[in-house]
Amino acid sequence: MDKKVSVKTLFKKKKEGKKITMVSTYDYLSAKFCDEVGIDCLLVGDSLGMVFKGEENTLGVSLEEIIYHTKAVKKGVKRAFVIADMPFGSYQVSVEKAIENAIKVIKETKADAVKLEGGKEILPIVERLADIGIAVVGHLGFTPQKIQIFGSAKVVGKREGERKRLLEEALALEKAGAVMLVLEVTPWDVAKEITQKLTIPVIGIGAGKYTDGQVLVFHDLVGLVEDIKPRFVKRYVEGSKLFKEALSQYKKEVEEGIFPSEEQSYE
Numbered sequence: 001m002d003k004k005v006s007v008k009t010l011f012k013k014k015k016e017g018k019k020i021t022m023v024s025t026y027d028y029l030s031a032k033f034c035d036e037v038g039i040d041c042l043l044v045g046d047s048l049g050m051v052f053k054g055e056e057n058t059l060g061v062s063l064e065e066i067i068y069h070t071k072a073v074k075k076g077v078k079r080a081f082v083i084a085d086m087p088f089g090s091y092q093v094s095v096e097k098a099i100e101n102a103i104k105v106i107k108e109t110k111a112d113a114v115k116l117e118g119g120k121e122i123l124p125i126v127e128r129l130a131d132i133g134i135a136v137v138g139h140l141g142f143t144p145q146k147i148q149i150f151g152s153a154k155v156v157g158k159r160e161g162e163r164k165r166l167l168e169e170a171l172a173l174e175k176a177g178a179v180m181l182v183l184e185v186t187p188w189d190v191a192k193e194i195t196q197k198l199t200i201p202v203i204g205i206g207a208g209k210y211t212d213g214q215v216l217v218f219h220d221l222v223g224l225v226e227d228i229k230p231r232f233v234k235r236y237v238e239g240s241k242l243f244k245e246a247l248s249q250y251k252k253e254v255e256e257g258i259f260p261s262e263e264q265s266y267e
């Protein structure tokens, strides 16, 4: 087995110009597949609100759900760096509550890091977590936990003011002690500049090819999500089509008495 991926490994990859791979996922088997093919990082993202629970956005995801899914993902992983997403409401009330919740996640799941969305408003939390030894991944650009402000998914960093703020907040997160940064839906040239100016690895989703690595949601990249396909998603297999073909065949064979055959039956 390859060595376990650590913060040190990820920094080394950035330094050597080697791309970092990250997949968002929520269960044992998909985590095992990712780990077995050598994906570097697994993010137990609050996107599970939409993808796993069928909800409209990420706001309803609870700390308990993140803990439950992170435990399942950890069981499938031998090598990858596992990040647990702090859900909406788990770090916005106070710094103390945020620290308490992050400690709970790390203790109960044994995740390697936690991820928090936001810029200047989360700096005191990032500083405290870094001080007590919890690895923090930041998340800037389009931040789905602020969907009620954004209205819908949008590109962040097009206007000069936004671009400047993104760069300042990225640098501030690094200074506060974040070990990695996710940049979501930002123009590629902004992402490139941030990636060049930061020493911590920058992972993009809809942020072009110049970041240190990429993240996609498992269900998007294997083509299971049918209803929406943002521009930044690439489907590497038409999973929903394959699954439906298999299910239709199963239905047909049961109805026609073809399944189970002798091969699937006991003497």
Ligand code: KIV
Binding pocket: 024, 043, 044, 045, 046, 047, 048, 085, 182, 184, 205, 215, 216, 217
């Ligand atoms: O929740 C999630 O899966 C995420 C990634 C899409 C970055 O935050």
